[in-house]
Amino acid sequence: MRLDKFLCDALGATRKEATKIIKSGDVTVDGVMQKSGAFKVAEGSEVEWQGREINKPGPRYIMLFKPDGFVCSHEDGFNQTAFMLLDEVKMETLHFAGRLDVDTTGLVLITDDGQWSHRITSPKHKCDKTYRVWLADPVQASYQQAFADGIQLKNEKAPTLPAQLEVIDDHEVVLTIHEGKYHQVKRMFAALGNKVEALHRERIGELELDEMLEPGEYRYLTQEEIDSVWNK
Ligand code: URA
Numbered sequence: 001m002r003l004d005k006f007l008c009d010a011l012g013a014t015r016k017e018a019t020k021i022i023k024s025g026d027v028t029v030d031g032v033m034q035k036s037g038a039f040k041v042a043e044g045s046e047v048e049w050q051g052r053e054i055n056k057p058g059p060r061y062i063m064l065f066k067p068d069g070f071v072c073s074h075e076d077g078f079n080q081t082a083f084m085l086l087d088e089v090k091m092e093t094l095h096f097a098g099r100l101d102v103d104t105t106g107l108v109l110i111t112d113d114g115q116w117s118h119r120i121t122s123p124k125h126k127c128d129k130t131y132r133v134w135l136a137d138p139v140q141a142s143y144q145q146a147f148a149d150g151i152q153l154k155n156e157k158a159p160t161l162p163a164q165l166e167v168i169d170d171h172e173v174v175l176t177i178h179e180g181k182y183h184q185v186k187r188m189f190a191a192l193g194n195k196v197e198a199l200h201r202e203r204i205g206e207l208e209l210d211e212m213l214e215p216g217e218y219r220y221l222t223q224e225e226i227d228s229v230w231n232k
Pocket residue numbers: 099100101102104182183184185186187199
């Protein structure tokens with residue numbers, strides 16, 4: 001692919017803007033400065049602009065450790081947004097494959113591949129999500145069966161799908177659900193008369209939050225991780 005076309009795709013720049021960027025001498029391909037838009041970028045080459053690697057055109061698949069206090073949206077008049085944590089170009093093309101509440105922490109997947117995210121969020125595919133939950137009141141002996149049977153939430157026609165509850169201690173559980181209704185985990189515990197004090201998503205399908213990531217950090221998914229969503 002021509003270098004100017006590569007920059008247009010990667011940066012969302014016009015051909016004129018891309019030419020200007022290249023002429024400025026700030027673009028390198030595999031460490032060598034290139035000043036011609038016609039230069040051919042070979043498959044697998046590393047293109048840098050002002051010392052920063054530019055994402056190659058094509059879909060992006062990102063795993064973010066969302067910290068408390070960030071909203072999963074492009075704009076918010078009050079809170080910081082999770083997109084502010086990303087150092088990416090063409091941010092407007094990215095979306096969340098399932099949001100978290102502002103006070104929920106943990107695994108968030110971000111992509112510009114709508115079919116891939118649909119596979120995760122569509123109720124039809126019943127993608128598993130695992131949450132660690134800290135509760136205000138002690139866990140009751142009846143909870144495991146209640147989750148397995150399905151819980152009737154306020155303003156919903158049908159009970160929730162069977163969910164699996166693992167009790168860690170009196171106030172901490174790990175819950176796996178197979179759908180993604182609005183505020184689902186908090187509403188499920190509210191229906192049982194308890195209150196979620198803190199909520200952390202550990203897993204979506206086969207994808208586990210990378211323990212090397214600190215809150216606010218992200219990384220790209222490996223090909224194997226991307227494919228795991230299709231292979232489910
Ligand atoms: N369920 C909730 O109640 N909140 C979340 O952020 C995710 C699942």
